[in-house]
Amino acid sequence: MCGIYKQPSAYGFIVLITIMAASATAEKGDQVVPANRPFMLSANHIAATIRKRHIVVNHQADGLLKCVQQGMTIDQIMQYEFGFADESHTHIDGQWWSLDNTFPMKSRILIDQTSPSVPSYVGPKRVKTFQRWADDGLNIAKVYINQTKKRGLECFYSYRLNEDTQSEHRGLAQAHPDWVIHGEWDQPIWNFSVPEVRQFKTDILSELAEEFDFDGIEIDFSRGTLLTPAGQQWTQRHHVTEFVRLVRRATLDAEHKRGKPVLLAVRIPDNLMGCHFDGLDVETWVGENLVDMLVLGVRSFELDIAAFDRLVGSKPIQILAVLDDHHCTDGYSWPPIQVWRGVCANWWQQGIDAIQTFNWGVSPPEIAAKFNLRFTGAYQEGGRQIPVYQQAYHELGDPATLTFLEKHFVVQRRGGGGSGGANIDDWHTPRFNYQNTNLLGQLPATLDNTGRVDTLLQLRVADNFNKMNNHIASLTLRVLLSDPATNQLPEDQKIDSVAINPFWDNPRQKTSPVRKDLIDRLEVRVNNIPLEKPTVANGWFVFQPDPLAFAVGENLVGILIQGRDRQTLPMSVEKLEVHVSYR
Secondary structure (H helix, E strand, O other), X not given: OOOEEEEEOOOOOEEEEEOOOOOXXXXXXXXXXXXXXXXXXXXXXXXXXXXXXXXXXXXEOHHHHHHHHHOOOHHHHHHHHOOOOOOOOOOEEEEEEEOOOOOOOOXXXXXXXXXXXXXXXXXXXHHHHHHHHHHOOOOHHHHHHHHHHHOOOEEEEEEEOOOOHHHHHHHHHHHOHHHEEEOOOOOEEEOOOOHHHHHHHHHHHHHHHHHOOOOEEEEEXXXXXXXXXXXXXXXXXXXXXXXXXXXXXXXXXXXXXXXXOOEEEEEEOOOHHHHHHOOOOHHHHHHOOOOOEEEEOOOOOOOOHHHHHHHHOOOOOEEEEEEEOOOOOOOOOOOOHHHHHHHHHHHHHHOOOEEEEEOOOOOOHHHHHHOOOOOOOOOOOOOOOHHHHHHHOOOOOOHHHHXXXXXXXXXXXXXXXXXXXXXXXXXOOOOOOOOOOOOOOOEOEEOOOOOOOOEEEEEEEOXXXXXXXXXXXXXXXXXXXXXXXXXXXOHHHEOOOOEOOOEOOEOOOEOOOOEHHHHHOEEEEEOXXXXXXXXXXOOEEEEOOOHHHOOXXXXXXXEEEOOOOOOOOOOEEEEEEEEEEEO
């Protein structure tokens, strides 16, 4: 029998939820598990899902923790946390809050000074603020919700799924060690193959949906990525899918009780192969209407938007792209605005529905200065990147705004620019997770020593240089190379060395500079069209391509070196960029 129930909603239409269809089965490893029919969604739910969005801001708890450490009042905290959103003409239309356990809930413990999730900059005395608020009947999460909606912004809760067993429920983890596995750094995390773990997590999300007036919940599968034992994720994907079903059922129950839509978003890897690597059966999630939004990537500039778009088809599911400036693409930590314009223009051209920013600064410089906030690290209050965030919120959420703005189109590097990302100079194939690694990044790429085989790279360009040719003021293709065979070469025979991937402006890897005479032996083609001899500027080889050589979308760039000793170590392509400016 099919477990289907219908209930009239408080807002005038039917919510139809399919619990299980016993007649259908699906193979999952060695088990045969009942396959579910799709959840049926209300018209109001669908309308809430497909509403137009531009930029949604995912703010982690760091902003709140900084304010508490500073001894700020609730009103001051809100001024700070909404600093960018309160500016006129901003593209921000949603605030997604990741507040960790800074507010009281029945299903998980409140933060205290013994919690391993408390940052070092928050002293034990200040942590007591959260208990004092709770004792006074103040729930800071509800303050955030009220202030978000007061501004007419959509309000989601972004739930970090599997970072730390100790912060959420120390007693539960200690009482049930068999519910715990260990991650890449031997940290204890929950094992989602255990039914009780799935229910514990569902209870938290159910409480967030029922007791708090969030417009939706985001399950952040990038924090953390390992949900079942490493190397077994895809064979155990049915456990994670069952968890998503439980959450969907809980949020739709909350939707019925509250009489208003409660949406469900999932933050997942940048392509379907990465989802499979991490045990996320997104195809089933989409097929069963388990989710409303697919939020793609963390470090990644290159997203397989076309594959997700084909998967979604005509279903009312939006695709969002994440722009993270902490878990960043290697080589592009705190990049100039031109890089983000190029990245986002590429995403809009491929058909995304909105952008999510993650780990950006919280507020404009004048507001941080007003409250004397000196926090360093990802947000770097008072640092050079804060004005870039401020500018980006007025540009990146609308492709029309980007049309004639200067852009840099870049190729993805493997690894990650710090904060848990694999170092590119010590690269190894990840075994614990795909998300957060840029495993399939094209760079660095080695060059053939025989002078016969091009190194082929795909470079995506959103702008139509053919139609925009009359407006182009400058167009260059730039190649950054490194040569390990020049260590003993006199300096006057080499071009400049270049920093490849500083993180937060801290130097890391630099190029081994190439020979000056390479300029006569370097061949570059765009879509098989040979480019004229380059110039050298600040350690880069700079070409002046014909705008007509480029297609909208992916372009094939071939790089070849002639006359190289076959016995030497191969050179590598570290970066490849196209820079365009307009009149």
